[in-house]
Amino acid sequence: MKKNLIFIGMPASGKSTIGVVTAKRLGYRFIDTDLMIQEQEGKLLREIIEERGTDGFLEIENQVNASVQAEKAVIAPGGSVVYCENAMEHYKEIGTIVYLHVPYTEIEARIQNARNRGVVLKEGQTLRELYDERCRLFEQYADVRINEDGLSMGETVEKVLAVLSDIRGEN
Numbered sequence: 001m002k003k004n005l006i007f008i009g010m011p012a013s014g015k016s017t018i019g020v021v022t023a024k025r026l027g028y029r030f031i032d033t034d035l036m037i038q039e040q041e042g043k044l045l046r047e048i049i050e051e052r053g054t055d056g057f058l059e060i061e062n063q064v065n066a067s068v069q070a071e072k073a074v075i076a077p078g079g080s081v082v083y084c085e086n087a088m089e090h091y092k093e094i095g096t097i098v099y100l101h102v103p104y105t106e107i108e109a110r111i112q113n114a115r116n117r118g119v120v121l122k123e124g125q126t127l128r129e130l131y132d133e134r135c136r137l138f139e140q141y142a143d144v145r146i147n148e149d150g151l152s153m154g155e156t157v158e159k160v161l162a163v164l165s166d167i168r169g170e171n
């Protein structure tokens with residue numbers, strides 16, 4: 001049985017906030033790979049993107065995420081991990097991939113300034129274009145899709161736990 005849970009979804013979809021609470025409820029370890037990247041590089045994510053460019057950042061993100069070793073963990077990667085092929089293959093092997101789906105208008109409201117937040121945006125790309133491009137990848141990789149629309153954080157955690165318990169045949 002693949003015991004790890006890996007959250008994917010747009011930046012600000014709640015991978016880190018929902019992830020840590022879910023880990024606590026399951027008695028799992030919690031790993032935020034954005035923090036691992038910052039620790040490894042000794043810099044903030046935004047600084048790495050400024051210095052290395054988006055491609056340089058994605059190389060580091062791919063390497064860090066592809067090397068995560070865990071058994072019973074909830075893993076919250078950055079939103080751009082879906083561009084990292086080795087990392088996504090690794091996650092498919094070690095766990096269940098949970099896609100936190102949030103409608104575009106809500107993402108727009110949560111992210112005030114995407115570039116300042118350090119989102120991996122291509123030159124001239126709008127947040128809407130990024131959303132559409134990534135949603136296709138999220139759907140492609142997801143084992144489970146959780147729709148957050150209209151739910152509070154607590155309700156989203158309950159939904160994740162219920163769906164998980166269902167697919168693990170615990171009820």
Ligand SMILES: Nc1ncnc2c1ncn2[C@@H]1O[C@H](COP(=O)(O)OP(=O)(O)OP(=O)(O)O)[C@@H](O)[C@H]1O
Binds near residue numbers: 012013014017076078
């Ligand atoms: N229903 C909800 N579920 C999750 N987060 C919510 C919800 N409503 C509001 N939020 C807010 O959205 C933000 C989610 O941020 P968080 O850092 O967890 O996202 P993330 O998916 O980890 O992003 P990143 O890809 O940048 O790491 C938080 O500020 C949280 O308070």
Ligand SMILES: O=C(O)C1=C[C@@H](O)[C@@H](O)[C@H](O)C1
Binds near residue numbers: 045046080118120121
């Ligand atoms: O979705 C994104 O493009 C990103 C999200 C953050 O978590 C970081 O991983 C980084 O700033 C890129």
Ligand SMILES: [Mg+2]
Binds near residue numbers: 015016017034076077
């Ligand atoms: Mg996060």
